[in-house]
Amino acid sequence: MTRRFFVEPGEIVAGRVLLGGQEARHLRTVLRLQPGAEVELMDGRGGRYLARIALFSKQGVELEIVGGGLVPLEKERAPLTLAQALLKGQKMDLVVQKATEMGVAAIQPLATARTVADPRDRQRRLERWRRIGVEACKQCGRAVPPEIREVVLWEKFLFVAGQDRGYANRLLFWEEERQTRLADLLPLTPGPTLMVIGPEGGFEAQEVEAARAAGCRTVSLGSRILRAETATLAAVAIGQFLLDNFTM
Numbered sequence: 001m002t003r004r005f006f007v008e009p010g011e012i013v014a015g016r017v018l019l020g021g022q023e024a025r026h027l028r029t030v031l032r033l034q035p036g037a038e039v040e041l042m043d044g045r046g047g048r049y050l051a052r053i054a055l056f057s058k059q060g061v062e063l064e065i066v067g068g069g070l071v072p073l074e075k076e077r078a079p080l081t082l083a084q085a086l087l088k089g090q091k092m093d094l095v096v097q098k099a100t101e102m103g104v105a106a107i108q109p110l111a112t113a114r115t116v117a118d119p120r121d122r123q124r125r126l127e128r129w130r131r132i133g134v135e136a137c138k139q140c141g142r143a144v145p146p147e148i149r150e151v152v153l154w155e156k157f158l159f160v161a162g163q164d165r166g167y168a169n170r171l172l173f174w175e176e177e178r179q180t181r182l183a184d185l186l187p188l189t190p191g192p193t194l195m196v197i198g199p200e201g202g203f204e205a206q207e208v209e210a211a212r213a214a215g216c217r218t219v220s221l222g223s224r225i226l227r228a229e230t231a232t233l234a235a236v237a238i239g240q241f242l243l244d245n246f247t248m
């Protein structure tokens, strides 16, 4: 039973923190821990601390930080960047949460020809996705949330991605690809990898051509047409496995 609890960075004051609510109840009634016991605290932003139970109070459980601190940012050998065309409604929330759990390094939301998203609520949605990323980190024990970037237009994205020599692999998952399966591109070159997934309406031919001109390889996930979020989850799961990012 992991003794991992989640706090907001601001709740740690002068080396002490008060756990309240269901976290305190879980610690006392489920784990039945007593003063003196040690637990791990995470703030979802890279802070990971060892803390000792100091005392129980009406407000909850008071803990004293005894060690830990900012987790050294282990430089990932093959960080995966997911460039995801904006999806409608809650689907982007799901993509952000699952990509975070699977260790995706960065998420680049894209506005493509067929994305349907109200430009007015971009800032609100971006803040929401970043919150979802932090919450997913706390749940899965990931120290640092993925970088969730501002939405960019397809043309601008391709210009930047095309210039970025840092990628070892640039894969565009295309529902109409008939030549190359992902399996045909294995083994992937170990290194920073970009995966691009389209919107519910798919990619337009000229978008695919432009991506190819920018150095992306178009790949198929088979003859069945997957829903965008299905394709994203499949591509990320396979990609993270191939890049050996399911570390222990």
Ligand code: SAH
Binding pocket: 173, 174, 175, 176, 196, 197, 198, 199, 200, 201, 202, 203, 219, 220, 221, 222, 223, 224, 225, 226, 227, 228, 229, 231, 232
């Ligand atoms: N509207 C299109 C489907 C778009 S699916 C149609 O009905 O034909 C949404 C996105 O998921 C696609 O743009 C692509 O990025 C990905 N995708 C879905 N199925 C795929 C497949 N079999 N191979 C590769 N990518 C796929």
